[in-house]
Amino acid sequence: MKRSLGEKTFSVVNAIIIVLICVVSIYPYLNQLAISFNDGIDARAGGITLFPRKFTWENYKLLFKDPALARAANVSVGRVLASTTLSLLVTYAAAYGLTRKGLPYRKAITLFLMFPGYISAGTIPHYINMKNLGLLNNFWVYVIPGLFAFYNMIVIRSYLQELPPEMEESAKIDGANDLIIMLRIIFPMTLPVVACVALWIAVGAWNDWTTTMIYFTDRDWDTLQYRMRIMIEEAANTQKSMESAMNGGEVQAQSQVTGASVQAATLVFTTVPILMLYPFLQKYFIKGINIGAVKG
Amino acid sequence: MKKVMEQKKEQVLETAIVPDEALANIPADQETEIVVPKKPKKSFLFNIRKYGGAYLMILPAIVIVVLFAYMPMYGIIMAFKNFDARLGIMGSPWAGNYGFEHFINIFEDPNLFKAVKNTVVFGLIILFGGYPFPIILALMFNEIRSKWFKKTAQTIAYFPHFLSWVSVIGLLHTFFSVEGPLNTLMGEYLVENWVPVNPLIESKSFLSVMFLSHLWKSVGYSSVVFLAAVTGVDPGLYEAASIDGCGKWKQAWHITLPSIKPTMVIILVMSLGGLFNTNFEQVIGLHNPYNRDENQVISTIVYYRGIKGGEYSASTAFGLFQGGVSFLLVTTANWISKKITEQSIW
Incomplete structure (x- = not known):
């Protein structure tokens, strides 16, 4: 079946919104994961997103102690x-x-x-x-x-x-x-x-x-x-x-x-x-x- | 109570979704199973010999229910007394106003009355504000053609449901903290001279935080039931509609929504039953010394004043008030949904 231009736009917009919803659903957790592997003092400056800036195992070591x-x-x-x-x-x-x-x-x-x-x-x-x-x-x-x-x-x-x-x-x-x-x-x-x-x-x-x-x-x-x-x-x-x-x-x-x-x-x-x-x-x-x- | 409500919801709802032929079989089996054995009544001893094993298997469940659901009901008397632990429930003196002092007080103590008001307001906002989103999400999921994309998106969207409320609030704290992503974004890119605020420690933003966190945690998983209903719609209807020149919007409005109406109505009715029950875990989890005074609900007051403060009688009465209203709501909701499902299915 051929799809009209309107339907194609609809699919694309729909997909974009779904992706956004997924990002909102998972980002806070991924961010938390990055912070957990980041140096504590450095993390206080903020700005960490998906990857740790100053990688460390220290937080987990502290945790297990x-x-x-x-x-x-x-x-x-x-x-x-x-x-x-x-x-x-x-x-x-x-x-x-x-x-x-x-x-x-x-x-x-x-x-x-x-x-x-x-x-x-x-x-x-x-x-x-x-x-x-x-x-x-x-x-x-x-x-x-x-x-x-x-x-x-x-x-x-x-x-x-x-x-x-x-x-x-x-x-x-x-x-x-x-x-x-x-x-x-x-x-x-x-x-x-x-x-x-x-x-x-x-x-x-x-x-x-x-x-x-x-x-x-x-x-x-x-x-x-x-x-x-x-x-x-x-x-x-x-x-x-x-x-x-x-x-x-x-x-x-x-x-x-x-x-x-x-x-x-x-x-x-x-x-x-x-x-x-x-x-x-x-x-x-x-x-x-x-x-x-x-x-x- | 809340949990039971949700479970009820799922039960009723699924009955509505099961395909017709399956539905037709179910009540028939059950009827014959109950009606057919019209043998003369067997003696008690015979029953014990034949069914002793079965009763023995049910016994632990009965013991648990008696110990932890029926026995506490005796404590309800506390609501009509001025409970004193040294005197015990029976020995404690009756409360004033023929025992109804604590109930009358609910409407006279401004803090208690405010908690009642908050319970209703929070409940209404969560119920009606949150209601459309899972339906919309289900419709959107249904429009995805690529199988793997749909599956991945669902997997991600359901994830927050499986986190505990404590974890969710922990995530909120990171996200909203003064040095966190939201304040950084606002301060560095969007607003000049941005004053960092953390809505989690502000009294006035409590309701918004509550609503948004509820939505974040539950929207994906709540869409499951609607998605099941949407996938059950006959694809022939869509084909016919698109031949007739109906676009996506018209199809959604004239085919999908009417087809899933039974599910939508039942979900709404069942949530009405839970209107007077706030999610205790969520509200008390979001409480901190800076926002809790203005944002008490019945269940949290019962906790703070009763368990922390030792005002057993007054708190029992307050809890009983909530339980009574909830019971009325739940039974009404059940009654309505029974009427509706019977009409819509048969």
Whole structure:
């Protein structure tokens, strides 16, 4: 089909705008990457774009020497591993149980599990509850309350419901018991949905920082995200004094706590797992939306 | 709550996108599965023997929900009391005005009332201001002919969605800092005698920063659902239209938009349900001592006054007020979307 001049211009303009959107989406991160590899004092002069001006490993070296950050990295990795495996186990088991043929009270149980999604007691009652359960300043507050997620269960359940029932029946005729059927036949067939839900849980756990803010006063259990948060608060203070200094105000005692370069290095460090998993994330997050669609 | 809302959104929406023949099958299966077994009721013991394993598998989920969703509901009583940790929830005295003192106070304390107002304003701006962009982006993605270009562009545009809010705010700090790219650009190339400002530490620019950062983080990923709807449009319609001499704009207006209308309506209705819930992570993440006083929302006041300040009863009441309004909005939105989807699909 021949394309008119108008259509060609349209395509070109469209492509240009898309490219601009992509630049805006990725530039701040690439800029951060460049700053993280740049000498800290030099970076303060500004003007770094895509490549470091004075290349150095110093920022990352400083980062890895910080014992608080190392501990935070351990906490982050620990909570992601614990949440992903345990939450998947609880959620998968519930989904599997609810798909058993002719299960009495299936509807009542589903409603019981769904209801809290509509009305929640609120932040303070949850806080008091965690306090009563001894979960304040306790690593397990990262893991246990999130062990079951209704939506994830629905996604797994719809996938299970889509499986051909003949598989199970023929296995039964061959004399396999329920446990073997589940582990050896059903589970392997649901691996795509398991991968998808696992990634959701993992990214959610890795990126969460408000749990730390609400339930911890003990800084020993900070996650990487929360260390970032602390640095950002410091950055706001530094910015305020710099701003007033640049605008002719009084130069306040500059809190040289964390330079922008070290902050950049921390940020890049906390996003490394996301970057490493990114091809899978993109694939499975979008796939997951479609699986959830099949049956709501 | 917010998360659940988004998830609901996706569910409902996808039902709308699935091709017709798939849709026709789904409810049919489900019906037969539920209706057919009309055998006499089995005894409790029989059920346990046959389904004990299944119940055992569901049990952990029930325990978690009871412990972390149902048990806290008991704490709602605090909203009607003057909670004292030494006396416990039951032992604490009732609040004044027949227990409604803390609720009445929401409309009398100017700070609380301002937080309610901010919650509504922020919600409206994010909802209606942000709404068209993912749709436009989806239409634009759909116009790209080169496969690799489309794929690369999508990969890049979805990226911000996977960053945590803390990381996004960290990036904002670099971008907006007084020595950062924006101020350098303005000062050196665009404006003479530019006075460097950092909007992140200014009270008055809070709303703009919030809106733009929301857009930056979510526009790409939010376009996914619309793109799915757009790709589902019958290509024959476009061919017919272009034979009739319709240009790109006319095609978009008369074919694409009407075709994806169900998706658009459902997304809008579901976001209406979340109108009264600000993104806590985003707002409290953007807060610092220089901008937070003027820019409190309900959830942040609950955090500062309740968890940091120990005003448990007043904060519970404030949170409950938000929860109640949100619940009404969500149920109304669900009800509307049910009506709409039924009409538009069948």
